[in-house]
Amino acid sequence: MNVENVRRDFPLYERRFNGSPPIYTDSACVTLKPNQVIGAMSRYYREFPACAGRSSHALGREVSEEVKRAREAVRKFIGAGRPEEVIFTRNTTEGINLVANSLKLGNGDAVLTSDKEHNSGLVPFLLLEKKGVRHKTFQFGDLGDFEKKLTGDVKLVSTAITSNLDGTSQPAKEMAALAHGNGSLVLLDGAQAVPNRKTSVKELDADFLAFSGHKMLGPSGTGALYGKLDFLKALNPFMVGGGTVKNSTQEDFEMEDVPERFEAGLQDYAGILGLAEAVKYLQRIGMENVERHEQELNGYLSKGLAGPGMAILGDADPKSRGGVISFNIEGIHHHEVAGILHESANIMIRSGMHCAHSWFNSHSMDGSARISLYLYNTKEECDAIIEAIGKIKRLI
Numbered sequence: 001m002n003v004e005n006v007r008r009d010f011p012l013y014e015r016r017f018n019g020s021p022p023i024y025t026d027s028a029c030v031t032l033k034p035n036q037v038i039g040a041m042s043r044y045y046r047e048f049p050a051c052a053g054r055s056s057h058a059l060g061r062e063v064s065e066e067v068k069r070a071r072e073a074v075r076k077f078i079g080a081g082r083p084e085e086v087i088f089t090r091n092t093t094e095g096i097n098l099v100a101n102s103l104k105l106g107n108g109d110a111v112l113t114s115d116k117e118h119n120s121g122l123v124p125f126l127l128l129e130k131k132g133v134r135h136k137t138f139q140f141g142d143l144g145d146f147e148k149k150l151t152g153d154v155k156l157v158s159t160a161i162t163s164n165l166d167g168t169s170q171p172a173k174e175m176a177a178l179a180h181g182n183g184s185l186v187l188l189d190g191a192q193a194v195p196n197r198k199t200s201v202k203e204l205d206a207d208f209l210a211f212s213g214h215k216m217l218g219p220s221g222t223g224a225l226y227g228k229l230d231f232l233k234a235l236n237p238f239m240v241g242g243g244t245v246k247n248s249t250q251e252d253f254e255m256e257d258v259p260e261r262f263e264a265g266l267q268d269y270a271g272i273l274g275l276a277e278a279v280k281y282l283q284r285i286g287m288e289n290v291e292r293h294e295q296e297l298n299g300y301l302s303k304g305l306a307g308p309g310m311a312i313l314g315d316a317d318p319k320s321r322g323g324v325i326s327f328n329i330e331g332i333h334h335h336e337v338a339g340i341l342h343e344s345a346n347i348m349i350r351s352g353m354h355c356a357h358s359w360f361n362s363h364s365m366d367g368s369a370r371i372s373l374y375l376y377n378t379k380e381e382c383d384a385i386i387e388a389i390g391k392i393k394r395l396i
């Protein structure tokens with residue numbers, strides 16, 4: 001992978017902040033967008049700005065065809081068997097909420113999540129507690145604890161493959177096998193996994209997988225939910241309306257097929273086409289190359305940052321943290337670290353609780369500074385980060 005060539009595809013690098021290009025390391029939140037993705041969105045608006053699956057005129061037919069191709073591109077990317085198993089959503093949050101609210105869970109059923117979920121993987125299930133659904137937690141990454149908590153009442157295991165808080169991952173395949181042995185369904189939150197390494201729903205044997213396009217070069221507010229066809233057919237769609245029914249009377253309606261029955265109302269076609277282009281871009285680069293690049297940079301940066309006063313969250317081995325370095329520096333608040341890095345060297349990072357408040361609260365911490373690297377980051381940028389953080393440490 002030639003990073004310099006990759007960077008030429010990203011127009012943001014043409015911008016200057018105090019005379020220099022930005023050092024963007026907040027990709028676990030949102031990634032930059034290449035020209036190819038921007039082009040695909042613009043093509044929709046320029047060439048066929050119509051709606052899919054409804055109008056039979058030329059533009060309607062074209063956009064329907066493009067959406068079909070986009071669904072196929074996403075199917076291929078995640079190794080799903082059939083395109084109908086891919087539902088377009090706005091983001092991971094919508095995918096998780098869709099499953100949480102469409103499964104027939106009720107009194108006496110339990111949902112098992114880890115103790116390190118993003119709010120999007122936790123709050124939908126806290127809300128279900130009001131309907132009598134129990135919510136249980138296991139320690140993220142601890143298979144022994146997972147097995148212990150996997151009791152007969154657990155109808156759904158819902159958990160992140162990779163934590164956005166510190167970049168560590170769980171043995172999702174083994175967990176899925178254990179859950180299935182217990183008769184539980186498995187919903188994997190792939191928000192931090194799908195963008196960063198090869199993820200195959202077949203290999204994982206996931207029943208559902210939710211992920212976001214904007215964390216993998218795609219447009220903001222795009223994502224997908226994978227579901228095994230039989231399970232999708234058995235769900236009760238929780239959001240219905242235009243596009244989700246074949247027919248209706250004043251009294252009743254006939255449901256559309258899967259996946260359309262889950263895609264209520266007019267969709268973000270430009271976003272869907274942009275997402276397909278993002279997926280193709282990543283496939284051209286090769287997910288093995290993306291993963292290796294992140295690991296190499298993380299190894300280099302973690303080594304450069306190590307030293308007195310620096311506490312890196314998660315596994316000590318940077319190889320286990322993908323492109324994420326979540327840290328605190330003794331004697332200075334993480335928000336201040338983020339502010340100084342931005343002011344002094346155009347380094348854009350995230351600070352706070354990263355929407356994983358529950359984990360930080362249970363560890364009596366108020367957050368961390370988080371650097372998240374992606375395919376466009378360079379060793380030179382890591383050098384600039386090491387130098388800027390060195391200066392901060394000398395100032396304390």
Ligand SMILES: Cc1ncc(COP(=O)(O)O)c(C=O)c1O
Binds near residue numbers: 092
């Ligand atoms: C692990 C994880 N799950 C869920 C989400 C929610 O993603 P979105 O806001 O795109 O729905 C995120 C976002 O950072 C995440 O990192």
